[in-house]
Amino acid sequence: GENVEQHPSTLSVQEGDSAVIKCTYSDSASNYFPWYKQELGKRPQLIIDIRSNVGEKKDQRIAVTLNKTAKHFSLHITETQPEDSAVYFCAAIYAVGGSQGNLIFGKGTKLSVKP
Amino acid sequence: DSGVTQTPKHLITATGQRVTLRCSPRSGDLSVYWYQQSLDQGLQFLIQYYNGEERAKGNILERFSAQQFPDLHSELNLSSLELGDSALYFCASSEGGSEQFFGPGTRLTVL
Numbered sequence: 001g002e003n004v005e006q007h008p009s010t011l012s013v014q015e016g017d018s019a020v021i022k023c024t025y026s027d028s029a030s031n032y033f034p035w036y037k038q039e040l041g042k043r044p045q046l047i048i049d050i051r052s053n054v055g056e057k058k059d060q061r062i063a064v065t066l067n068k069t070a071k072h073f074s075l076h077i078t079e080t081q082p083e084d085s086a087v088y089f090c091a092a093i094y095a096v097g098g099s100q101g102n103l104i105f106g107k108g109t110k111l112s113v114k115p
Numbered sequence: 116d117s118g119v120t121q122t123p124k125h126l127i128t129a130t131g132q133r134v135t136l137r138c139s140p141r142s143g144d145l146s147v148y149w150y151q152q153s154l155d156q157g158l159q160f161l162i163q164y165y166n167g168e169e170r171a172k173g174n175i176l177e178r179f180s181a182q183q184f185p186d187l188h189s190e191l192n193l194s195s196l197e198l199g200d201s202a203l204y205f206c207a208s209s210e211g212g213s214e215q216f217f218g219p220g221t222r223l224t225v226l
Binding site for chain 1: 117148156157158159160163171173205213214215216217218219220
């Protein structure tokens with residue numbers, strides 16, 4: 001089955017700096033890789049995702065890169081702000097047709113942005 | 116607001132008891148997923164339903180069961196509760212793609 005490893009477990013940056021979180025996955029058949037942001041006590045919220053036919057995707061200050069050969073993908077946050085402080089989860093899924101697969105999550109990265 | 120609703124928001128009960136958590140997916144979504152998140156832990160996949168049928172099982176205990184009804188809402192039943200079952204329980208739904216949208220969760224406390 002799929003296994004997702006996420007690093008680092010905690011990350012502290014100064015406001016305005018960049019933050020990078022990395023994940024590796026084991027199942028080469030996985031083809032969808034979402035990133036979720038979870039604030040304390042709240043629901044995980046999808047912030048960006050990438051499919052296996054794309055190498056990079058950007059959305060304002062957030063970008064995700066995917067290296068299928070190495071089976072790893074990364075989240076990049078530029079110009080970090082205090083409101084970016086949260087736990088970030090990566091996930092991988094093998095999605096086929098209408099039933100989808102189930103998401104396998106990394107263990108999360110607690111990002112702290114210091115003003 | 117993701118469009119996924121869960122009730123109740125909080126649930127406090129005693130060991131040995133049985134509870135039912137309810138989830139209503141986003142309008143049009145056929146798939147419902149249940150996840151457990153213990154304190155300072157990641158999200159553990161429990162079970163998936165698609166249009167009323169069980170599609171995938173994760174680390175779900177035998178004391179736990181779920182179902183999806185014809186109107187597509189889903190219920191997660193937890194029985195013979197133990198202290199270690201205290202956690203946030205999330206459901207998520209998806210349409211036909213891969214994106215899963217999470218509900219606000221039910222915080223279960225077992226005393």
